[in-house]
Structure formats: structure tokens, C-alpha cells
Amino acid sequence: MFENIALIRQLFFQSKTYASILIIVSFISIFLEGISYAAILPLLENYLSSEKGSNLSRIIASIFTYIGFSINTLSISIVFIILIIFKNFFRIFREYLTANYKYYLREIWLEKIYNSLDKSEYEKITLVNRGKLYNNVYHETNNSTQGMENLIEIFTSLISLIFFIFILILTSIQFTLIIAAIAIFIFLLNRLLLYNYSKKVGNKEVELNQLVSSVINDSLVSIKNIKAFRVMPEFSKYINNHVKYLRRIMVQWRVYTFSTMPVIETFLVLTLIVFILYWNSLNDNLITLIPLLAVIVVVGQRLMQQLSRFLIAINSFNRMKKSFYVINELMNFDKKNKNYKTINKENNLRLDELKKDIEINNVSFNYEKSNANNKLLNNLKFNIRKGKITILKGKSGSGKSTFLDLLSGLLIPDTGSIYINNNELYKYKNINEKIVTVSQKNILITDTIKENILFFKQFNDEEYFKKITSKLNVDDFVNSFENNYDTIIENSGENLSGGQMQRICIARALIRKPEILILDEITSSLDEKNEKEIFSSILQLMKGKTVIISIHKSIIDEFADDIYNIENGKFVK
Ligand code: ADP
């Protein structure tokens, strides 16, 4: 319960100033609303020139006398109109602030989530289902903004309720007591029937949405295969099975939580009838009752409406709790990093230049941590020579890519370490700027070819850009496009050939002027002639730098200074 509150507070108070302003404006808006309802009574009593004023009328009358207003229908009407105008102004202002804040919260959360993904170990991210992750980042942050709006509604409703009850007390204590009893009864009923139910619905909803997102994600990413195998109807049915289930529980939830409203209204009408009958039995003059009844009906109706909004907000909020947990977990994803090495980046160690050979010191790695006997990479110990070209060979699945991911700092060894200039690789802050990898499979982003090459790097050296793109023959095909480098790449580059995509990604790497360049089977989508040509271009551009290449074929062996073969987790020279 208490850690719940801490979590919600943490999610809500992303900007203390803004949240405070929102709370104050809400308070003023509710206050003005209450007052404007309260003003109905003296207005009516004055109009009907009732002799017996209620407490509320007397209080308002003394306030009027205090500011020097005479009490007549006109003055009360003017005050009433002014109040209504102010009330509505603040109501709109409150709406504006609420909407603004809730979307602002989402921006902050997303920023924190991406910051956390940035800091967390890559291996951990690969363990999370991508569709599920997409759902959590996109959908659950959205749900959580809804939850935060519910939270604001709970807060404002609660204050409204207190305020209306206060006005009712001043109007008629008997009636207030009856209303309060009913309100408490309905609140407890809600607590009993819908509180935990809503939470359960929320859990199920998140779970199903994750499933649906991940299946839809699969269907869209592999649409080519699905069409080629003619299994679209089956896939659609598969998706709809989950969506159907989701519909069932959501409809049920809507009906259950909505039913608080009619229940409350029925109670209110019953109470009013009982109250009128009771009053009638005491007094025979119903005229005196009219102003009072007006306030009771208006305020009572408003109060009950508020109560039902309050309860609906509580139930919705409970439904969103799971979303809060999910996004909070994401925001703290990096906190559960297992490896001490990734945390060591606090020191400001920077790599400028590789000064000596890269030392691979007793490095072991397995994806399956429990399987200690059969290690993918087993106690590797050797040096990668500085400024030289090293080629790695080995069967598919022998661990070449895994080794290269260790070398780029993406993965962390289970035991042992990799040393660069006598420091552990993971301690450098800028390691990703200096060790750059081009891999076999690349995904381009929906942006221009130029942006895909720059890839968020601030870069003004046009000449160097031209040098690289012409040497890598990127120019050849890009210039055949109407918009040249401003051509937008769609669908992760599906409409480019494998070779074209690869050239863009090689340019992306070289433009960063890496100290160490890692090429992981980059030419599998090229023919032999192109393959050799592209390696020769890259190596010319990287002259004097350290290059590590994993490749099946032997066609570039002549360029190599060292060649290693991976066999059963060991490197053989
Ligand atoms: P190579 O590049 O030599 O073809 P990899 O290093 O890609 O080999 O893969 C080596 C082994 O590790 C394979 O058996 C593969 O199934 C497994 N593997 C690769 N990536 C992962 C991962 N993220 N999680 C679990 N196992 C993986």
C-alpha cells in the first residue's frame, strides 16, 4: 500500500511547480463552483420573500452586509452571474492545465524510459519480447497518462464532495446526514465490489495488450512471409482471439463501473421523496420548502454526480495501476544491471587513440548462464594487434557475432575482461564512438538517406562525407534517385537492395572515424566481385586503424595480418 503511494507520487510529481499550480487552480475552481451553487438559496428565498431564512442565507446575507451590498434580487443576481463567469473561467483553465500536464508527464516518462534503456545492458534488452516492449513503451505510457488524469479527478472530486457537503450542512442538517450516510454506503459498496475487480481487470488488460501488440508486431514485420505462405487469414484469426477476449473483459468492466451512476441516482430520488414526505408531515406550508428544496436538488444532484465521478475515477485509476508498475519498471530497467562493469562509467575515462594491442584476457561467455560446461566462448586469451587487420572465421553459430559484440562492449563477458590501453573496455565513457560495428543485418530508420548515414551525428565535413560515399559507391545508386541524399527511406529500407542498405551502413560507420572498426559478415548480400571491391575501399579509408572482420569465405585473406578460426569456443590462429 505505502510503496504504492510512493510510486504514484513519484510518477505524478515530475514537475512540482506545475503540479502545485494545477492543485491550486483546481481548488479555486471547486471553491467558486461551490459558492455559486450556494448562492441559489438566498436568490430564491429573496425572490419568494421567505420569512424563515436558512443558515446559509444568513451567512451570505452577513457577507453582503459586510461588503456594503444591499440584499435584493438584482444585487444577488449580479453576484451570481459574476461567480458563474469566474467559475467557468477557472474550470476551463483547470481543464487546460490538466490536459497539458498529463501529456507532459508522458514526455518525461518516455525520456526516462529511453535513458534507462540507454544505460541498461544490451543482453538484458534482448531478453524482452520486442512486441511487449513496444506495448509497454507506447501503450502503457498512454494508459498511465489516463491514470494520472483519474488521479487528478479523484483529488478534485474529493474536495468538491467535501465542499458540497459543507453547503448542505448549512442548508439542512437532516438532509445532509441522510445524504452522507448514503454516500458512505455507496462508497463502501464500491470498495467491496469494484476495487479489487478493477485492479484485476487492469492486470489482465496489460497482459492481453502485450500479447496483441507482440502478435500484431510479428504480423507486420513479417508481412512478406505471411503473404508468401498465404497464412494471412490464420494470422488474423489468431490476433482476434486475443482481441475478442479483451473486448469481453472491457465491456464487463465498463458496465459494472458505470452502474454506480444509476444506483446513486435512484438512491438520490428515493431520498428526496422521503425527505419531502417527512417535511410535509411537519409543515403544511410547502412554499417555504421551495428554496430549500431547490438547493437540495441542485447541490444534492451535483454531489451525487460528483460521487459517481469520484467512484468511476477510483475504479479507472485502479485499472491503470498495472500500467504504472510496467512503466516504472521500464524507467528503472537499468537499475537491475547485473554486471558491475557497466556501472563503472562514472569515471570520465575517454578513449582517444588506441596505443597498444587489444588484450582479450580469459574471456568466457554463454547466453545460457546456467550451462557452465558447454561455453560458447571459452576462456579466450589472445591479443588483437593494433593497426592491423584481423579476420575471424568459423562455422555459422560458432560465436563470431557474439565475440564481436563483446569486443564492441555491447555484451559483457561472464568472466575475464577485454583491455584497451590497459583499462577495461567498459570503463570508457565514449567507447561507442571509437569502436564502431557494422553488422550483417541492419535496420534503417524512416528518414533521409543522409540522416541514415549521419545517424544523429553532428557532422559538417562535407568533403569527408563525399569522399566516403563515393569510395563506397553509395553515390552511384543514390544519384539515380530523384531526391538524391534527401530520399526518404521507408519500411526499414525494404525497398533498397541488401547491398545498397549495407553500403549506407558502412558509410554510417566510417563517417565516425573509428579507432577500431568491426565488420560482422557485412558482405553476405554482395557478389564476390563487389565483396572484394568494398573491402578494399574500406581498408583504404581505414589505413593505420584496427579492423576486425568476420567472414565465411577466403576471398580477402590476402588483406589479413592475422586470421583466427573459432572452434568449440576457442580461437585457433
Ligand atoms: P555466428 O556469428 O558465429 O554465426 P553467433 O555468435 O551469432 O554465431 O551465435 C552463436 C550462438 O549463440 C548460436 O547458437 C546462437 O543461437 C546463440 N545466440 C546468439 N544470440 C543469442 C541471444 N541473444 N540469446 C541467446 N542465444 C543467442
Ligand code: MG
Ligand atoms: Mg554472425
